Amino acid sequence: MSESRTFGSQLLSGLRRLPIDTSLLAPLLALLILLVVSSLASEFFLNTRNISNVLRQVSYTGIIAIGMTFVIIAGGIDLSVGSMLALVGVVLMYIVNAIADPVQAVIMGMLGAVLVGALFGLFNGILVTKGRIAAFVVTLASMSIFRSLALYFTDAGEITTRNPLFNNIGGGFFLGLPIPVWTFLAMAIVAHILLMHTAYGRHVCAVGSNAQVARYSGIRVQRVIMSTFVIAGVCVGVSAIMLASRLNSVSPSDAGYFYELDAIAAVVIGGTALAGGRGSIWGTVIGALILGIINNMLNLMGVSPYLQGLMKGAVILAAVLLQYRRNT
Amino acid sequence: MSHPLLRLRGISKAFGPVTVLQNIDLDVEPGEVLGILGENGAGKSTLLKLISGVYQPTAGTIELDGQPFQSLDPIEARSCGVAMIPQEFNLVPSLRVYENVFLGQEIRRYGLLDRRTMRRRTVEILASLNVDLNPNLMIGKLSVAEKQMVEVARVLVNDARIVILDEPTTVLTDREVAVLFDVVRSLQSRGVAVLFISHKLKEVKELCHRLLILRDGRPVELCATADLTEEDMAYRMVGRELAQIYPDKGSTPGDCALEVQGLSVPGLISDISFRLHRGEVLGLAGLVGSGRTEVAEAIMGLQARVSGSIRIDGKPVSIRDPDAAHRHGLAYLSEDRQGKGLILNFNVMQNITALSLKRYVRGLIRHGAERRQAEHYQERLAIKAASLRNPVGLLSGGNQQKVYLAKLLDIHPRILLLDEPTRGIDINTKQQIYRLIRSLADEGNAVLVISSELEEIIGLADRALVMREGQIAAELTGDQINEQDIMLYAAGARHRDSGAPEPALN
Numbered sequence: 049m050s051e052s053r054t055f056g057s058q059l060l061s062g063l064r065r066l067p068i069d070t071s072l073l074a075p076l077l078a079l080l081i082l083l084v085v086s087s088l089a090s091e092f093f094l095n096t097r098n099i100s101n102v103l104r105q106v107s108y109t110g111i112i113a114i115g116m117t118f119v120i121i122a123g124g125i126d127l128s129v130g131s132m133l134a135l136v137g138v139v140l141m142y143i144v145n146a147i148a149d150p151v152q153a154v155i156m157g158m159l160g161a162v163l164v165g166a167l168f169g170l171f172n173g174i175l176v177t178k179g180r181i182a183a184f185v186v187t188l189a190s191m192s193i194f195r196s197l198a199l200y201f202t203d204a205g206e207i208t209t210r211n212p213l214f215n216n217i218g219g220g221f222f223l224g225l226p227i228p229v230w231t232f233l234a235m236a237i238v239a240h241i242l243l244m245h246t247a248y249g250r251h252v253c254a255v256g257s258n259a260q261v262a263r264y265s266g267i268r269v270q271r272v273i274m275s276t277f278v279i280a281g282v283c284v285g286v287s288a289i290m291l292a293s294r295l296n297s298v299s300p301s302d303a304g305y306f307y308e309l310d311a312i313a314a315v316v317i318g319g320t321a322l323a324g325g326r327g328s329i330w331g332t333v334i335g336a337l338i339l340g341i342i343n344n345m346l347n348l349m350g351v352s353p354y355l356q357g358l359m360k361g362a363v364i365l366a367a368v369l370l371q372y373r374r375n376t
Numbered sequence: 377m378s379h380p381l382l383r384l385r386g387i388s389k390a391f392g393p394v395t396v397l398q399n400i401d402l403d404v405e406p407g408e409v410l411g412i413l414g415e416n417g418a419g420k421s422t423l424l425k426l427i428s429g430v431y432q433p434t435a436g437t438i439e440l441d442g443q444p445f446q447s448l449d450p451i452e453a454r455s456c457g458v459a460m461i462p463q464e465f466n467l468v469p470s471l472r473v474y475e476n477v478f479l480g481q482e483i484r485r486y487g488l489l490d491r492r493t494m495r496r497r498t499v500e501i502l503a504s505l506n507v508d509l510n511p512n513l514m515i516g517k518l519s520v521a522e523k524q525m526v527e528v529a530r531v532l533v534n535d536a537r538i539v540i541l542d543e544p545t546t547v548l549t550d551r552e553v554a555v556l557f558d559v560v561r562s563l564q565s566r567g568v569a570v571l572f573i574s575h576k577l578k579e580v581k582e583l584c585h586r587l588l589i590l591r592d593g594r595p596v597e598l599c600a601t602a603d604l605t606e607e608d609m610a611y612r613m614v615g616r617e618l619a620q621i622y623p624d625k626g627s628t629p630g631d632c633a634l635e636v637q638g639l640s641v642p643g644l645i646s647d648i649s650f651r652l653h654r655g656e657v658l659g660l661a662g663l664v665g666s667g668r669t670e671v672a673e674a675i676m677g678l679q680a681r682v683s684g685s686i687r688i689d690g691k692p693v694s695i696r697d698p699d700a701a702h703r704h705g706l707a708y709l710s711e712d713r714q715g716k717g718l719i720l721n722f723n724v725m726q727n728i729t730a731l732s733l734k735r736y737v738r739g740l741i742r743h744g745a746e747r748r749q750a751e752h753y754q755e756r757l758a759i760k761a762a763s764l765r766n767p768v769g770l771l772s773g774g775n776q777q778k779v780y781l782a783k784l785l786d787i788h789p790r791i792l793l794l795d796e797p798t799r800g801i802d803i804n805t806k807q808q809i810y811r812l813i814r815s816l817a818d819e820g821n822a823v824l825v826i827s828s829e830l831e832e833i834i835g836l837a838d839r840a841l842v843m844r845e846g847q848i849a850a851e852l853t854g855d856q857i858n859e860q861d862i863m864l865y866a867a868g869a870r871h872r873d874s875g876a877p878e879p880a881l882n
C-alpha cells in the first residue's frame with residue numbers, strides 16, 4: 049500500500065519534471081483513450097475521410113475556442129460568439145457578392161470578416177470595461193443582438209454565392225488535410241506563443257489572477273480585457289470564413305448555433321480555469337478534439353442525436369470534477 | 377489526572393518531498409501565552425495550521441484535553457474551541473464587516489439571520505478593541521490594519537479555549553498593539569491558551585510566558601521567556617550572533633529627487649508637502665488610518681481625484697497610473713502584499729519580473745534570463761523556496777515579502793516608496809533589508825519608508841515625517857526622531873504650530 053503510494057508519487061514527481069505541462073496530462077490521456085475506444089467501436093472511425101471530416105468539423109469551433117481561451121483566462125466569458133459568427137458570415141457574403149472580380153471579392157471578403165469580427169469583439173470589450181457590466185451579461189445581450197441583426201438583414205433566408213473561387217478556402221485541401229484544419233493548427237501555434245512567451249500573454253494571466261495586483265503593477269487592466277474580446281472576435285471572423293466558404297452559403301438562423309457552448313466546453317475540458325488566471329491553448333485544442341470525436345462516434349454508432357447532448361454534458365462534468373480534485 | 381489543554385507528540389509535516397516540521401513535542405496549559413519564534417520558513421505557520429486543522433500532520437498526534445484531536449478540518453477545530461487568526465487574512469471582501477465577523481457562526485432567530493444582534497455585537501466587540509468602524513462597511517474598503525482588527529473580532533465572538541495569532545502585529549502601530557495585548561491578557565486570565573507568532577522580539581518578551589523556537593522545522597528550544605534575553609532569542613533562531621541591526625545613518629543628502637506640493641485627496645489626505653532627497657531615507661510615521669498609505673498611492677497615480685503637484689528632479693510631472701510612475705523611476709511597495717503586491721498563482725520568477733518584463737523580451741520572453749535573474753535575487757535576499765517554479769502562494773509569509781521586494785528592485789527604481797517593507801520578515805533578514813535600503817540610498821537613490829514600527833523609523837530614517845488625520849503633523853530630524861516625540865505628534869498631543877517645540881522631557 050505505502051509502497052505503491054511512494055511509487056505513485058515518484059512517478060508523479062518524475063512526470064512533473066518533464067518539460068510538458070502536467071495539467072495537460074489528464075485531457076491528453078482522455079483523448080488517447082477516446083481514440084482507442086472509437087477505433088474499436090467502429091471500423092469507419094479510422095477511415096481517412098472520416099478523420100478528415102472530424103478534424104474539419106472540429107476546426108470551426110476550435111478556432112473560436114482559441115479566442116475564448118484568452119477571454120476566460122482574463123477572467124471573462126463570451127456567450128456571443130455563435131451569433132457573432134452568423135452575423136459576420138452574413139456581412140462576408142454581402143462583400144463577396146458585391147464585388148465583381150472573384151479574386152478581389154474573396155480577398156476583400158476575408159479582410160472584411162476579420163475586421164468586422166474584431167469590431168464586434170471591441171463592442172463587447174468596451175461594454176465590459178468602460179461600461180463596467182459583467183461579461184456574462186454583456187455577451188448575453190450581444191448574443192441576442194447579433195443573431196437578430198443577422199436574421200433581419202437576410203429576412204431569415206440563406207444567402208449563397210456563385211463566386212467560383214470562394215469554395216477553395218473552406219473546401220480546399222493542402223497536403224491531404226482540409227484548409228480549415230491547417231488554419232486551426234496555425235492559429236493554435238500563434239496563440240500558444242502569444243499566451244506563454246510574450247509579455248502580453250503574461251499580462252492576460254495576471255489580469256485574470258488578480259486584477260488589483262495587475263493594476264498596481266502598471267498593467268493597463270481594461271485594455272488587456274478589451275483586447276481579449278477583440279481576439280475572440282477575430283477568431284470568430286476566421287471561423288466564419290472557413291464555414292461560409294465550405295458551404296458557399298450562410299444560414300442566419302443555423303450558423304454558429306450553440307457554438308458558444310462548444311467553445312466554452314472545449315476550453316474547460318482543456319483544463320483552463322473558468323475562474324481565470326491560467327490556462328493552455330493546447331488544452332483547448334485537445335478539448336475541441338475530444339468533443340468532436342465524441343460527436344462523431346455517437347453518429348457512427350447510430351446513437352440518437354437527442355442523446356448526444358447528454359454525452360457532451362457528462363464529459364464536461366467529468367473534466368471539471370477532475371480539475372477540482374487537482375486543485376484541492 | 378489533569379491533562380494539558382493541548383498536547384503535541386512527535387508531530388511532523390511534509391509537503392510532498394519537502395519536510396517542513398520534524399518531531400515537535402509540546403504541552404500547552406490553560407491561561408498560558410506561548411510564543412513561537414523562528415526564521416522565515418522555519419515552519420511556524422505550518423505548525424499552527426496543523427493545530428487549527430488546516431493541514432493534517434504526516435506523523436504524530438494532537439490531543440485536546442487528553443482526547444486525540446480528530447481535527448480533520450478547520451470547522452471541527454473551531455467547534456473544539458480552537459480559533460485562529462491566520463497570517464494572511466481570511467476575510468470575504470464582498471461581505472460587510474459584521475457578516476465577516478460572524479461568518480460561519482451566524483446568530484439566528486427563528487431560523488433567520490439576526491442581523492440586528494450581529495451588528496450590535498460587532499460594534500461592541502470592536503469598541504472593546506478601541507476600533508471605531510461601521511459594521512456595514514464592505515471588507516474590501518478597509519485598510520490592512522482594520523482588516524486585522526476584524527480578524528481579531530472574529531476570534532472574540534466565540535468562546536475559544538485556544539487562540540492562535542499568526543503575526544497579528546505586523547501592520548499595527550504601537551497603539552493598536554497595546555490594545556491587542558490587553559485583549560490577550562484578558563483572554564489569558566479567563567484560562568484561554570494563546571499561541572503567538574511574531575518577529576518582534578520585544579513583543580514576544582513582553583507578552584509570552586514560554587517560548588518555542590524553531591529552526592528549519594526542528595525545535596531548538598522550549599523554555600520560559602524570562603530565561604532568555606532578546607539577543608539569546610535571536611541567537612537561537614539564527615544559530616549565530618547578530619551584529620547591530622540598523623546600519624549607520626547616511627551623510628548629507630543630495631539633490632531633491634521628489635518634491636510633493638499640496639497633495640490632497642478629498643476625505644483622505646490634505647495639503648501634503650515634502651521633499652525627498654537623493655541619498656536620504658525619509659521615515660513616514662503615524663497611527664493607523666492617518667493617511668500614510670494614501671500619500672504613497674496618490675503619488676503613484678493610484679488614487680482618484682488627486683490634486684497638488686509633484687516634481688521629480690525638479691521637473692513637474694503628471695502621473696496618472698503606476699506605469700507612468702515606474703517610467704519616472706518611482707516604485708511602490710504596498711503594505712498589502714497579497715491583495716496588491718503578488719500574483720499568488722504565478723511562480724516566483726514570474727512575480728519578480730512582473731514590473732520589469734520588458735527587459736526580458738526580445739520578441740519573445742527569454743525564460744532563461746528570467747530564471748537567472750530570479751536566482752540572483754534568491755541568493756541576495758535569501759529567499760527560501762523549494763523551487764522558483766512554485767507558485768508564490770506556497771511560500772512562507774516572510775519569503776513572499778522578499779519576492780515582493782525583488783519585484784520592485786528589478787526595475788532599478790531611483791525613488792522607492794516602501795510601505796511596511798519588513799512586514800513579516802525575521803530579524804536576520806530584516807537586518808539585511810535595512811542594509812539594502814541604506815545601500816540603495818548611498819548609491820544615490822531616494823527612499824521613503826512608511827512604518828508602523830517606531831523602532832524602524834528611529835533606527836533607519838535620516839529624517840521623519842509624522843502624519844495625523846491626513847496631514848503632516850511634524851517633521852523631525854536627528855535626535856528629535858524618538859519614540860516620545862513621534863507618539864506625541866501622531867496622537868495629536870502636540871502640534872507643530874504651538875510655538876517652539878518644547879525640549880524633550882528627559
Ligand SMILES: Nc1ncnc2c1ncn2[C@@H]1O[C@H](COP(=O)(O)OP(=O)(O)OP(=O)(O)O)[C@@H](O)[C@H]1O
Pocket residue numbers: 391394396414415416417418419420421422423463760761762770771772773774775800802
Ligand atoms: N502548502 C504548501 N506546499 C508546499 N510547501 C509549503 C506549503 N506551505 C508551506 N510550505 C513550505 O513550508 C515552509 C515553512 O512555511 P511556514 O509558512 O510554516 O513558515 P513560517 O515559519 O511561518 O515563516 P514566516 O515567518 O515567513 O511566516 C516554507 O519553506 C514553505 O515554502
Ligand SMILES: [Mg+2]
Pocket residue numbers: 420421422463542772773774
Ligand atoms: Mg508564517
